[in-house]
Structures are given as structure tokens and as C-alpha cells.
Amino acid sequence: MKVGVWKAICATLALTGSVTMAIAQGGPPGSQGAPSAPIEVGIIELTLQEVPRVVTQPGRAVAFQDVEVRPRVGGAVEEILYTPGQDLSVGDPLFRIDDTSYLSTVASARASLATAEANLPVAQAAYDRAEQLTGRGYTEAEVEAARAALAEAKATLDAAKATLEYARAELSWTTLTSPIEGRADVATVSVGDLVTVGQSDELTTIVRSDPIYVDMTEASARILSVRKSIIEGSLKQNDVLQATLLLENGDVYRGTGELVTPGNTVSTTTGTVTIRFKFDNPQHLIIPGMFVRGEIVLGTMQAYLVPQRAATRGKSGRLAVYVVGDDGTARQITLEDQGSYQNAWIVREGLKEGDRLIVDGLSSIRAGQAVTPVPAIIDEDGIVHDADTTAAED
Template structure:
């Protein structure tokens, strides 16, 4: 009896399960289709886009001098403070001048002797000329003339020797030839230095203003020149550059072009382009690596957000737009660099095209879509486009 009851319960449960499954299948039509995929779009508009070239750069001192002695001797005094701003003519070092003072005194005495001897030789010559043929032979006159010429030459030589002795004496005080800041001295009081030695006593650097040498590939330069020639790029009247420092901080200041470079490096294929920047706070230090952006001009192009386009292994850039049939259409784009997180596109789009920027993860070409206008903020975040409030 117990077995029959259990068997009856099992039959009831089986029938109930079959009915539930049949009801569920009846409630889901077999030919049900998914609705259009909702995607965010922005309308493409042809606009004037700055043509900016980004290049690595190296800071170079405006002026840099290695200070070496022009006379030898013992360092008596270091007259400057490292890293203090120097002006032209500020004293740096003093060398023992005892021997040079003596040499200057000797030269001065020799000059005095020559100056005293010249009138005597002049008088002797004048007397010989007056008495020529009356007590003075022609040979004696010529001898007097030669003595006078020798006395004049001796005077000039003595004057030159004094000038040089005074110059050497002045060289015992080494002065700054430029404005700038000096490094720590490589010598101390009591060190012996020699004229024209290899080792510099210190280095003076002027870094305000400062040069920045930017390296640009010659191939890109040719491309830019071609764009200007064909009228694609509207060139600015002057070239200006901005800098980004090693810590990604943007340097406050705009550089002016100094020279566009005249040669191409045979090893790197680049041209060195030099700009000059005001650097009053000495933020940029010679030898520092920077990233420069040069604004060449502007082009008429479309700005395609980088999040809306993909680039395959071959370098081809593609994106999706809403086709005339309301379906997603994949297009190939020809880009010309980037600007503010967007690709600069000159071919592949038309005025008014609806570029799909959101809902791309599962999108495929030919899929029906429902476009919704959106905007992209400065951080690259997609937001719904603002719609006017409904009137009461």
C-alpha cells in the first residue's frame, strides 16, 4: 500500500513539471528579435584644427664659459659665491701677482730710459744734418740717422712691453666674461695654477634666456612642407613652441624660433631646431630633457575622439558611424596626428556624419542602432547631451 502511494505522488509531480515547461515555452515566441542597440553619437563637423608637432628636446645654455687662468701662480683668494648671479666683470679669483708687479715695474723703467734717450738721439741727428760737409761726413750723418731710428724703435718696444706687463698683471684677477651663475670652484686658496691649463677653475652658465634644441625627423619636415605647399596646412606667420617638463608639468612660457637647422644627422635622420625661451626663475636647467610642442599652423579636419576609433596591427584606423539605413557602418579613416585626445581626420568622414562613441563593446557592422546624442568632456568621459527643459 505504501508503494502505491509513493508511485502516485511521483506521477503527479511529473505531470506538474511537464505542464510548467510547456507553459514557459508557449510564453516565448520562437521568432522573437532583439531591438536596435542604443549607441551614443556625436555629429562630425569640419573645423579648423591646430597642426601641432611634438618632438623631444634638450635644454642648452644660452651662454656657457669654462674659466681658465691666462697667467700662472698661486691662488690667493676665491672672490665669488657659487650659484650667485654674476655680472660681466665681477671678480672670481686672485692669483699671486708679485712677479707680475715686478715685471710691470721693470717695463716701466725701460720705457723711461727709452723716453730719455730719444731726445739725445734726435739732437745728435739734427746737429749732424746741419754740419754735414762742414765737419761731419756723410757716413757720420747716416750713423746719426740710424741711431735716431733705433732710439724710436726702442721707445715703441718699451711701450709695448709695458702694455703687455700691465695686461698680464690684470690677468692675475680673473673676472667673469658673461652674466650668469658660477659652479663651485675646483681650486682652493694655495693651489698652483698654470696659464692655459686643461682643467677649468669653474664654469659660468647663463640660463635666462635658455635654448631648447628639438629633434625632428627629416621625413616629417618634408611632409609638413608638402602640406603647406599644397595648401592643406595654413602656416602661422611665426613658429612658437611650448614645453612639457620631465615631471609632466607644462612650462609657463612660449619659445621663439632661432634657427630651423641646416643639416640632417646621418645617424638619427633628424634635424635640430632651436627655440629660445625666457627662463627668469631658472626652472629649466641646461642638459634637461623636455617635450616640445610646435604649432605650425592649422588644417581643416574632423576631430575623432580616440576612444571611438581603433587601430589594427597594420596601422589602419577605423570607426563606426550610423549609416543611412540606421545600421552601424565601419569606415576607414586617414589621420594626420592627434590634438587634445582626438585624432585629426581629413579623409573617411563627411559633414554631419554621426560618429558612434559609446556602446562599441559588442557592436558589429550592419547592426541596427538607435543613436542618442552625447558629449565627451575634457576627461574623455561620455555624457548625455544636454536637452532643453520642457516648457510648462
């Protein structure tokens, strides 16, 4: 009886072991490990093409001209002659200062000039008479004295003219005018306020923002890299360096900027160079001090465009993509990008013409997975469509 029980237990253990071994080998007893079915994936064929080399940089708008208006003469403000925010031309009046004392100064200078003009002929006649009668009633000393009196009269006349000219200038300065085109801010003074010559507080500020400057910052290391690419011939530089702007609300500014200066110094704290562009700004959409992002087209290069949805970036910073190998399986490769263009990474090495890049079905595949490639198209919104379906709809 006991022998029969032990035989039954041993038979059960043997059966359990065989089942466990069969499961470890990939299936139930009697079955063999079959390869998984190929997975359909969307692919695009890569082609080497001419790609614009675009760099994106932070920037800040700077006024084309910015003037702080201060008085050149002192006195009480009698009138404010402009409306804040309106366009001004050169010479448009801004403020009027009490001119009573300056009118008096002009009148006094005019009287002094009249006196000097009246004295000059008298001195001239005295000198002419002394010179004619030299040795006949006039000594040499008297002639010299007459000559000196004439020179003094001429000098007095010149001084009177200069005094009158300056007095008239001061009188004209009692009306402050705009030195530039632009828009004036709200006045910091009111009618009746007393202003002085050379005061530190401005009466108003005038800003010209059409055109407008945009200062962009670029790392000096990238500048060296770009120059190296140009020298090696991998980057074909544009004849004219231009830029477009992305505003703070995400809108693309309609206008192209022209390079003003590429920058001459590197910041010792940030290691960046300030590059200045000039943009037309007729609608005053760009306000001085506004932060923007600039896209600068440096030139063109021969490269592959890898859709961003088809790539992931690892801890090393390199891109990882899947391509369909010659054996029909997914093969993962790592790539080094050279920046981006639109919705794609720019890649110059690691790919070849005709490579089938997997752009859809990536969540279900792994390296070595058998796949069935289906031609696909990526639209402007980054959505993948079957190429055959898209062609049938057209």
C-alpha cells in the same frame, strides 16, 4: 510488442530532430527569429573645422652661453671671490692669483720706458746737429749714423711702451673675472693651489640659462611631408613658428619659444634634423641638459576631430570607428589620421559633414547592429555625458 516499442523510438527521434532544427533556426519550435532590440549609443555630429597642426618632438635644453674659466697667468690662488650659484654680471671677480712677480715686471717695464723716453731727445738732438753741420765737420757717414741712432731710439721707446702695456695686462689677469652673465659652478681649486697658463683643467664653469636654447629633433621624412602639405595648400603655415614645452614632471612650461634655426643637415645615423628654439627662462626652471618634449604649431588645416576614446587602432596602424548609418545601424569605417590635437585624432578623409560618430556604448555593438543614437558631449576629462542632461543642468 516489439513493433510498438520501435514505433515509440521513431516518434521520439522525430521529435528530437524537429526541436534541434528549430533551435538551429533561431528559436524553440513554433517560434520565428526576431531581430535584437536596438542599443542606445552616445553620438556626436562631426563638423569640418579649422584645426591647428601640432607636432610633438623630443628635445634637450642647451645653455645659451657656457664658459670654462682658465687662468691666463700662472701662480698660486690667493682668494676665491665669488659664491657658487649666485648671478654674475660681466666683469665680476672670480679668483685672485698671487701678483708679486707681475708687479715686479710692471715696474721693470716702466723703468725701461723711462730710459727710452730719456734717450730719444738725445738721439734727436744729435741727429739735428749732424744734419745742420753736414760738410762742415760731419761727414755723410756720420749723419747716417745719427739718423740710425734716432730711429733706434724711437723703436726702443715703442718697444718699451708695448712691454709695459703687456706687463700691465698680465697684472690685470691675476684677477680672473666673469666674461659673461650667468651662474658659476663650484670652484675646482682651493686657496693656495698653483695654477699654470693654458692648463686643461678649468677653475670653474659659468652657465647662462636665461634665455635658454632647446634643441628638438624631427625626422626628415616628416619635414618633407609637411612641406608637401604646404605646397598643396592643405596646410596653412603660420607666419611665425612657435613652440611650447612639456617638462619631465608633466608640467606645461609657461612660455613660448621662438625659432632660432630650422637645421641645415640631416644626421646620417638617425635621419633626423635638429631644430633650435629659444625660450625665456627667468626662473631657471629649465636646466641645461634637461630632456623635454616640445609641441610646435606648424599651421592650421581643415579637418575633422575624432575623439580618441571613439577610435581603435588596428594592426595596420589605421583608425577604426563606428558611425550611425542611414538605416539606423552601426557601420564601421577605417580612417587615416594626420596626427592629434588635444584628445582627438585629426582626420581629413573618410568622413563627411554631419556624420554621427558613436562615442559611447562601443563595447556592446558590432557592425550592422541596430542602434538608437543619443546626442552626447565629451568633457575635458574625456567623460561622455548626455547632451540633454548637460543642457538641463546648465
